[in-house]
Amino acid sequence: MATSNTDTSNAARKKEVKKETRLGLTYKKDKDFGEWYSEVCVAGEMIEYYDISGCYILRPWTMAIWETLQAFFDAEIKKMNVKNVYFPLFVTENVLQKEKDHIEGFAPEVAWVTKSGQSEMEIPIAIRPTSETVMYPYYSKWIRGHRDLPLKLNQWCNVVRWEFSHPTPFIRSREFLWQEGHTAFATQDEADQEVLEILELYRRIYEEFLAIPVIKGKKSELEKFAGGFYTTSVEAFIPNTGRGIQGATSHCLGQNFAKMFEINFENEKGEKAMVWQNSWAYSTRTIGVMVMVHGDDKGLVLPPKVASVQVIVIPVPYKDADTQAIFDACRSTVDTLCKAGFRAEVDLRDNYSPGWKYSHWEMKGVPLRIEIGPKDLANKQVRVVCRDNGAKMDIPMHSLVEQVKEILSNIQESLFNAAKQKREACVKVINTWDEFIAALNNKKLILAPWCDEEDVEKDVKARTKGEHGAAKTLCTPFDQPRLPEGTLCFASGKPAKKWTYWGRSY
């Protein structure tokens, strides 16, 4: 083992350094999940807490991931002929309140600007919590005939929801970044179809990029978007807290907003008709789910596809060894990898020990570490260490690129498989109320036969209220198990109509 000497000789010093620089996490993921999560976001340099509660600084380590997801999604929607647009941050009270159900859902969280400089404004102006009411008056203006349809617009922007519940980095913040797509069609068929196309892109963001398994499904009437027709979502699950988390939503708004904002068009027959609308969004929350699902007690674990540094190269000089040659080998290794299209960096800092660097880059979740010491140099090889499972192996320099490619691809896959296995282990199929309560107490992702009645969901919520929050529907999965005839709703005892996921949620 090329680096064992160095490791051993540095052991004592490493410990000391670790203490000095406070590397390593104070909290354990299994024990104090909430504290662990905050700590890993900060120590991994993804987030800095800001002096306004519920607002966070997204550091470069976060933004690189966001930009990767953005590049993928933006290119995909452009293929679908969606165009980017930018609507104002501000909206008047008058317009904001046009759709009653919608405003009821958002009103308590709206931030209001009432002053500019030293002057009181004549009318207070709201900051967008989402842009349906900002945009749709103009859809009404731009859409005249069937040739103006479909109208497919998207914007990348910030939105503000001044929530008072417990703020959490990425997951629940007062300002966040997202994309919001807003489309209008001549027919419901087209709208329905797009809802699912977008949902599939959201699945791919989670599963292909962030290595997080999600469930595609439909939201209940109680949980659907305020003012919408129906809502589909991808739902993730956090095993440690036993909570579901809505990953992204693709809504069909039906003709509800069209009615309020008078978005009409002349159809091919020359008749006046009303458009069908969708809206869909995913936010920086995606990144929080990634931290929660993959992180461990050493820090972040980043899937290779989104990591801004996929490979970190660390020189392991040793006493009499030729330090310069080792440094050169590190540099040339990084060069080789970068030229091959990998995102690789070298840590040549002279004021930190190799051990300290190992911990530092583990904390930051870099998928693959390459160590180069005197023996590696002599043997024309490098030592690689996988972040996800600690596996180590020696790779001959001549096959570096091929093997790194394979290893990174394996890490991506095994992160997804591990996460899926953990989630599967949490799924509990139940049939009765007692089983439901037991599963809820055991932090399960509960799949239950349900009568699909709003009052029953309200009742379940009321009966499960407690310090951990009430249970609610997460989604009715599109992928429905067989529902044997005569199956009864776990909560109401009425005939069940479908299988639905239930649980506590973020």
Next chain:
Amino acid sequence: MATSNTDTSNAARKKEVKKETRLGLTYKKDKDFGEWYSEVCVAGEMIEYYDISGCYILRPWTMAIWETLQAFFDAEIKKMNVKNVYFPLFVTENVLQKEKDHIEGFAPEVAWVTKSGQSEMEIPIAIRPTSETVMYPYYSKWIRGHRDLPLKLNQWCNVVRWEFSHPTPFIRSREFLWQEGHTAFATQDEADQEVLEILELYRRIYEEFLAIPVIKGKKSELEKFAGGFYTTSVEAFIPNTGRGIQGATSHCLGQNFAKMFEINFENEKGEKAMVWQNSWAYSTRTIGVMVMVHGDDKGLVLPPKVASVQVIVIPVPYKDADTQAIFDACRSTVDTLCKAGFRAEVDLRDNYSPGWKYSHWEMKGVPLRIEIGPKDLANKQVRVVCRDNGAKMDIPMHSLVEQVKEILSNIQESLFNAAKQKREACVKVINTWDEFIAALNNKKLILAPWCDEEDVEKDVKARTKGEHGAAKTLCTPFDQPRLPEGTLCFASGKPAKKWTYWGRSY
């Protein structure tokens, strides 16, 4: 001429259609510049006016240009190792006011959030007008030793300046999009060098992408960034109004903010030192300058490098001609061009005449139009028409790609040359106050010998106040003409220190 028949036969009908659909601009650029500008922004589908004054909707035609500029600049600063980051939209009063000169400059324009939902906030929160004070408390935290330097961060975001002066799309809006770079260095040398590197990127945005000549120079003490050390800028000029316009700014902040926010570090000798800082920004204003400089009485004129559609292909069917074959030729022309890397589209709408389409795409400023009619089809050629100068030529299909490439490149170049020529014609070198006033009244870009004293600039401002606004310094160009010994300041009669551009400005 392949399309002449069609053109002639459609002439009368075209005129009628034009009236019907209100194509064409009401205002002339030379006569009513302000009205022309608003109209062309709206009719070219770049901007939609919004129901809050000073806020505008940036439509896809605008956003595509913005994204092109963004892709260029973002890639360039990443090469310089600048990392993207996202800081909150909000800042507390306390922090905002930390740098006195700075807040004095921005205070009258700050929008304040005082309410969320129905509740008054405990303390009002400001919306960022720029992010120096938002960011620098954290620079103080993140920068400890010389190894933490340079720290180079950038963000793409919206900012809000609630101005009360005449709002103008792109040029003066209450919310706008920009990037703001904020960097910290150990030495002034490094900071000075970066200021110019960034300024060069801004020059390239204007000259290489937007085909607008700009002057690089330094701002006067009166015009520099509030709280900064010195400001450099690229300055454009609008001949029609005789006004200069600040295109983008690259500031050296010196150690002023470092002092206020205690951004210190231990240097290589182990001594405590203070960082040197820069900040730099360009905004969606760039796009407004482009509209003003290149647009004409037919509408927008987009430089090929930034146009989201570089080539519009229009079928010109004629009576008995084989319409299907013409349509197919249009489609295959677009295919060929797209495969060759051009941004080309075809307009196959059947409810508009070719003439209407010509006017429509001229209004939208598409650099090159391709017409395909029966004769073109027979002769295996296409007719191309340049937006900038109306030049027409027939191109054989077999050399389509090479010739389109050359033509677009020529258009880009000739737009720049034409703009430069127009600007040069406006430059007036003067030496005396009388010459200055005469030049100002003639809407000139005035180059004058100046003593470089703040009081003198204030005095010039006071003496030129009037309905068109006061004259001020635009910049002291880096490229200085020879200043003969004994040259006197045009305004004070004191010995002149430099040549400086003066004029009215946006």
